[in-house]
Amino acid sequence: MKTPVSLIVKNCSMITPEFEIKENQSVVINEDIILAIDSVETVEAKYEAKETLYGDGKLLMPGLVDAHTHICQQFLRGRTADEYPMVWARILVPFESSLNEEDVSTSAQLSCLEMIKSGTTSFAESGGVHMHKVAEVAVQSGLRGAITCSTMDQGPFIPDSMKSNPFEAAQEIESLYQDFHGAGDGRIQIWFALRQVMTSTPALIEHMAEKAKEYNTGLHIHLSEHRDEVSYCLQNYQKRPAEVFDQFGALGPNLLAAHSVVLSESEIDLLKERKVNIVHNPRSNFGSHGFPKTPRFMQNDMPIGMGTDGAAGSSLSLFDEMRVLRSGLNVYWGLPIFDPMVIPAKDLLKMVTAGGASALMLKEQIGSIEVGKKADLVLLNINQPHISPSHKLINTIVECATSRDVEDSIIDGKIVMKNREVLTLDEEKIMFESKKALKPIAIKAGI
Incomplete structure (x- = not known):
């Protein structure tokens, strides 16, 4: 039988x-x-x-794992190309601050639809506004996701609506955790987050790190994405970004460090020692921030994931990210020393599968x-x-x-x-509503 x-x-x-x-x-x-x-x-x-x-x-x-994305930025597609640096301060954060719940829900539906059609089965969302709407759509879509809220408590260019003190920020995430952690038959995780070092006081860094440990969940940050972070940390702490996060208790095996580009050799050693999960975003990084020391991470046998960084500057295709990372690192690290094996194909596939699974703390379950x-x-x-x-x-x-x-x-x-037919979402309806929503959202955001 x-x-x-x-x-x-x-x-x-x-x-x-x-x-x-x-x-x-x-x-x-x-x-x-x-x-x-x-x-x-x-x-x-x-x-x-x-x-x-x-x-x-x-x-x-x-299934591919998008280990760092921005679901709330789906309606920025095509808007940030050919812009001078610090796009996130001038465009991204102000745009997010203008979104209402309906905007976020529509953005999440379009993002989840694109991810499914791109071969992505899991994602790590680094935080935006109205994240309960993102969680609701993720549950409906069938995707697996680690979701958090954006947390910032300083920065002259940050709108007041996006700022919250450490305790308010924690309460928002704790509320999201109570409502959605384990939702969708366990597919949804709720994490804590820090947007990045320049928008975080020491009190916020410490509090988010403590809360992530208390809830036995992940902590999602942007780390060493660009040189401005390094300059800021050297001026204010006389330390580099990874060292600052370590000083306030954030580095650990539950930390997802997105970008990780402008790192010193000693910072890489520190991240290895703390068992931090590295995530690269090639198309985003090569466009404005530089080339990560990926061969060093690989030599150190450190887990490396890959993410799309959202749709603002490109698409949600991890197949495209693999190709860009391979070409960029071959030119930057391989060509000068005649090493075509600086990043083998199987290691790229590992990044978008097993590496992403490790970044989401799910390596025993998926990847x-x-x-x-x-x-x-x-x-x-x-x-x-x-x-x-x-x-x-x-x-x-x-x-x-x-x-x-x-x-x-x-x-x-x-x-x-x-x-090619998505069974969990209404593609025709989502595309119709998304096209209708683009212009009003842009006008409201002033972009």
Whole structure:
């Protein structure tokens, strides 16, 4: 008698945890867990599924993890390109301060829709306004997410509506935690946050770090994104940014440090010692901030995730982020020393899967296709002239695959997209409402 199960992905190629390709595999899913991985014949003989996804001509890979994004900035697309630095102070933060709940809800729907259609199954949201609306939409969408609120308590360019003292900031996140932590069958985590060092007093840094430890949850920050942070810290603390955060208790294994670009050698050693999770945002960083010391992080065996940094300057495609990081680091670090292996393809795939899982403190649950892990998976159509045939499919996926090649998405064992149709969100309605909302939001924000 065959064992009944929820779902079988039948006869696909598959990326193994070692980032090799295994062909003619079937993956058995029961509820939210990967139950078995075996040959097509063996699975067919042992299991009977309520639902089947056919993998012929497709590659099964772990769902991508966007480890640093800004969901509230979806309506800034195309607005921040060709701008001088400090865009976040002049445009991003003032824009966010103008948003109402309906704006944020529409932005979240559009963002979640784009993430699903781009192969992303999990995300870390670094905080904006009205984040209960983001959490509501994330639950509806089926995505897995770590969500927080923006916290700032100083800075002459920060609108008063975006500032709150340490205790008010903590109360807002604690309220969000009570309402949404563990929502969506455990898919939603609520974290604490610090926007960045220049907008945080020592009291805010200490309080957020303490609260994250108290609630046994994550702390999401922007770290060493640009040189202004370094200058500010040297002038005010006679220390560099990572050292300042360490002084006030923020560095630890629950810390997600987005960007991590302008770090000194001693700061990298400090981050390794504190087991901090590094997240790069290539398109954002290369456009205005510089090239991270990624080879050093890799040599130190430090976990590295990758994020899109939101849609303001680009898209929510982690496939594009991989390509940009590979090209940029090859030019900056590899070309001067004739080293084409400065960042191998499999390490890039690791960043957008297992590295992101580590950043979200979920490395035991997601990030690779293994028995016992959560079924967060995507299927790529590889039977296309820009992908097949290929001598090394891993290399080709990194160099050639796009978001449009993602045909099916499974999150927590449930199909959320099938044949490019998102099943959890109304794409036609979201696109109509988003186009209608863009101009009024821009006028209200003065951009």
